[in-house]
Amino acid sequence: MERQNKPTYQSNSIIGKLYREVKNVAQQKSHKKSFTKKAAMKLYDHDTKINGFEKYLKIACEYKHMYDSKLLNLMDYYGIETEAEIISGNILKMSKSFNDRKDKEGINHAVMSLRNEARNWFNEMKSKSNSQSGDYDDSYVVASAWYYVTYHSSYWGCYNEGLNKDHFLSFPLCVHDILVQIKKDKANSRIYRMKSRMIMNNAETALSINVKDKQLFCAENFLGSYAFKKLHLRTVGTSNHK
Numbered sequence: 434m435e436r437q438n439k440p441t442y443q444s445n446s447i448i449g450k451l452y453r454e455v456k457n458v459a460q461q462k463s464h465k466k467s468f469t470k471k472a473a474m475k476l477y478d479h480d481t482k483i484n485g486f487e488k489y490l491k492i493a494c495e496y497k498h499m500y501d502s503k504l505l506n507l508m509d510y511y512g513i514e515t516e517a518e519i520i521s522g523n524i525l526k527m528s529k530s531f532n533d534r535k536d537k538e539g540i541n542h543a544v545m546s547l548r549n550e551a552r553n554w555f556n557e558m559k560s561k562s563n564s565q566s567g568d569y570d571d572s573y574v575v576a577s578a579w580y581y582v583t584y585h586s587s588y589w590g591c592y593n594e595g596l597n598k599d600h601f602l603s604f605p606l607c608v609h610d611i612l613v614q615i616k617k618d619k620a621n622s623r624i625y626r627m628k629s630r631m632i633m634n635n636a637e638t639a640l641s642i643n644v645k646d647k648q649l650f651c652a653e654n655f656l657g658s659y660a661f662k663k664l665h666l667r668t669v670g671t672s673n674h675k
Contacts, residue, residue: 468557468600473586480619481580481612489578494591496554501592501601503547511540520603551607555579576611579604581605633663 510520518524522541555575562571582588583604590600605612 458641468602470558470586470589473584473589473600477584477586478580478616480616481577483573483577483615485574486577486581489575490582491556492587493575493578493582496551496558496577497604498592499554500547500551500604500607503550504544504601504603505598507540507543507547511536513540516599516601516603520606533657540592548607551604555608572611574614576605576608576615612663 504516504519507515508516511519512526512529513519513524514526519540522537522544524537524540557573558575559571562575583602593600
């Protein structure tokens with residue numbers, strides 16, 4: 434147990450062991466896990482790629498800069514340490530001047546206002562788009578670009594150069610509904626292709642079996658006819674001999 438101005442020792446009692454366990458857990462939870470470039474390379478979801486998204490990367494990157502800057506200003510103003518806290522509303526610690534329920538409601542309102550503003554940027558991009566992406570709606574192409582500039586490893590760290598802050602991830606969550614639909618469509622497309630392959634394989638197998646059955650039937654008929662003729666010739670030969 435730790436006591437100031439007194440000798441300390443490691444207690445082997447139940448209380449001492451429990452104290453050390455709690456202290457270790459607290460220390461582990463206090464460490465923030467950042468989104469590293471290695472994590473970006475591993476976790477990027479390739480299902481979100483839509484043909485034609487590349488032409489929107491530049492403007493998507495500019496909007497992400499704006500979003501991150503506004504979000505960081507909110508975090509600094511309220512004394513909130515992590516993006517996860519301010520986005521989820523589960524704030525562990527903030528400035529002493531902001532600590533009651535009313536202030537937390539104000540934070541949630543500020544975050545919602547920022548997300549609505551970002552959604553307006555998205556709608557503006559979509560209205561100006563001419564993606565010609567074939568089977569996909571323009572909103573899919575723009576949302577794909579938003580996700581790419583946030584989660585792809587080639588963009589990791591480019592928004593916080595020279596700044597003591599993490600790589601923020603919540604920008605594409607402003608269009609989460611469209612990203613979820615992209616994921617569903619890609620999954621359904623895979624299921625459709627898989628079922629199509631199964632149907633084709635079954636059809637080819639059935640055709641192959643049918644062909645083999647016909648070949649076997651023809652072979653049996655040929656052998657049966659040959660045997661019958663041979664037997665007939667023997668019978669005729671025997672009769673003539675008599």
